[in-house]
Amino acid sequence: MNTSLEMEKEQKYIMQNYSRFPVVIERGNGSNLYDVDGKEYIDMTGGIGVSSLGYNNEGIKNALHAQIDKLLHTSNIFYNSTTIELAKQVTQLTKMSKVFFANSGAEANECAIKIARKYGFDNYNGKKNKIITLKQSFHGRTITTLAATGQDKYHKYFHPFTEGFKYVEMNNIDEMKEALDDTVCAVMLEAIQGEGGILPMNVDFAKQVEKLCIQTDTILIFDEVQSGIGRTGKFFAYEALGVKPDIVTIAKGLGGGVPIGAVLCNSKMEKVLNKGDHGSTFGGNPMAAAAAIEVLKVISEDVFLKEVEKKGAYITAKLKNMRTDKIKEVRGAGLMIGVELNCEVKEILNLCIQKGVLFLSAGDYVVRMLPPLIITYEEIDIALKTLEETLNSI
Numbered sequence: 313m314n315t316s317l318e319m320e321k322e323q324k325y326i327m328q329n330y331s332r333f334p335v336v337i338e339r340g341n342g343s344n345l346y347d348v349d350g351k352e353y354i355d356m357t358g359g360i361g362v363s364s365l366g367y368n369n370e371g372i373k374n375a376l377h378a379q380i381d382k383l384l385h386t387s388n389i390f391y392n393s394t395t396i397e398l399a400k401q402v403t404q405l406t407k408m409s410k411v412f413f414a415n416s417g418a419e420a421n422e423c424a425i426k427i428a429r430k431y432g433f434d435n436y437n438g439k440k441n442k443i444i445t446l447k448q449s450f451h452g453r454t455i456t457t458l459a460a461t462g463q464d465k466y467h468k469y470f471h472p473f474t475e476g477f478k479y480v481e482m483n484n485i486d487e488m489k490e491a492l493d494d495t496v497c498a499v500m501l502e503a504i505q506g507e508g509g510i511l512p513m514n515v516d517f518a519k520q521v522e523k524l525c526i527q528t529d530t531i532l533i534f535d536e537v538q539s540g541i542g543r544t545g546k547f548f549a550y551e552a553l554g555v556k557p558d559i560v561t562i563a564k565g566l567g568g569g570v571p572i573g574a575v576l577c578n579s580k581m582e583k584v585l586n587k588g589d590h591g592s593t594f595g596g597n598p599m600a601a602a603a604a605i606e607v608l609k610v611i612s613e614d615v616f617l618k619e620v621e622k623k624g625a626y627i628t629a630k631l632k633n634m635r636t637d638k639i640k641e642v643r644g645a646g647l648m649i650g651v652e653l654n655c656e657v658k659e660i661l662n663l664c665i666q667k668g669v670l671f672l673s674a675g676d677y678v679v680r681m682l683p684p685l686i687i688t689y690e691e692i693d694i695a696l697k698t699l700e701e702t703l704n705s706i
């Protein structure tokens with residue numbers, strides 16, 4: 313009842329740019345969500361990879377309460393200890409040199425692109441200014457990050473886009489070599505393409521791109537907005553590829569549900585941006601920083617990451633053994649999993665919702681799972697049983 317009333321109200325007052333599932337979420341606990349009519353769900357979406365420690369997490373709540381009692385916001389014309397502490401922890405943990413704080417993934421990528429262009433300006437009189445990204449990539453919704461996104465469906469309206477992006481097929485090193493000329497300042501990659509359909513990068517391709525970047529003084533950027541912060545069982549998904557980027561962008565899982573994004577860079581990149589070159593009113597907000605410190609405390613534990621890897625392997629094995637003729641392929645790492653079907657996913661997701669399990673899609677044919685990293689085996693079992701039954705019911 314409450315659901316339909318809220319949906320009507322939403323239609324009246326909110327711009328209709330989202331196609332939402334008919335669920336009005338009211339509260340959450342652990343890996344469970346509850347709607348306004350009191351129905352319980354197992355959440356395999358994790359707020360699209362954001363709610364890394366699940367819902368109603370005591371540690372995050374305590375950190376937020378303590379920060380709220382002290383200070384909600386101060387501007388970046390002053391210093392703040394919580395922000396500085398997060399900077400220390402996130403750089404030390406990732407062995408990067410310095411950080412810039414933003415509020416979202418798109419903003420983090422905007423900043424990475426600005427650093428790359430500035431480096432080309434400083435060292436090559438701006439001759440190096442192009443950026444290579446991959447086909448099927450996703451880097452955000454601002455005009456520039458849409459331009460960086462290598463998918464035509466995002467390039468239909470909103471012209472003119474920011475110039476200077478080239479798209480290369482993932483795992484095609486010949487195409488990369490061809491594109492990487494002396495006008496290119498950076499290559500930006502996802503170790504596992506999330507929105508594109510959970511498409512993992514080959515180790516060999518990654519290593520060859522890294523080598524080419526070193527040879528040509530091209531900046532290697534990894535967009536870890538979806539795949540980072542423990543999502544794949546490593547702190548960053550690129551660690552499994554054995555490469556070392558110059559710049560890494562993070563966001564989604566970092567705040568455990570509080571909006572925050574960040575750009576990490578190595579010592580080569582740390583002096584590119586100077587006073588006044590970039591900024592953000594909310595970036596480094598103390599409240600968001602307090603939540604992120606708590607998230608890092610949990611996710612930096614080796615045992616925690618091992619458990620993410622184990623749960624991911626458990627889900628993947630179960631999916632591969634599922635008795636259904638609807639699954640074409642299972643892909644991903646850790647708790648970033650895609651199940652490609654030979655039928656459309658939309659109806660399946662709706663049927664699963666009715667049975668109390670929330671899944672994501674990636675495109676029209678892939679069921680995507682980004683559950684809270686703290687999800688239990690019991691919850692996984694129920695979610696997968698529901699998926700299997702649903703696949704076999706249509």
Ligand SMILES: *Cc1c(COP(=O)(O)O)cnc(C)c1O
Nearest residue numbers: 416417418450451452506537538
């Ligand atoms: C979600 C996502 C973004 C954009 O993040 P926003 O916080 O929505 O701006 C960028 N890159 C990747 C890989 C993402 O998954």
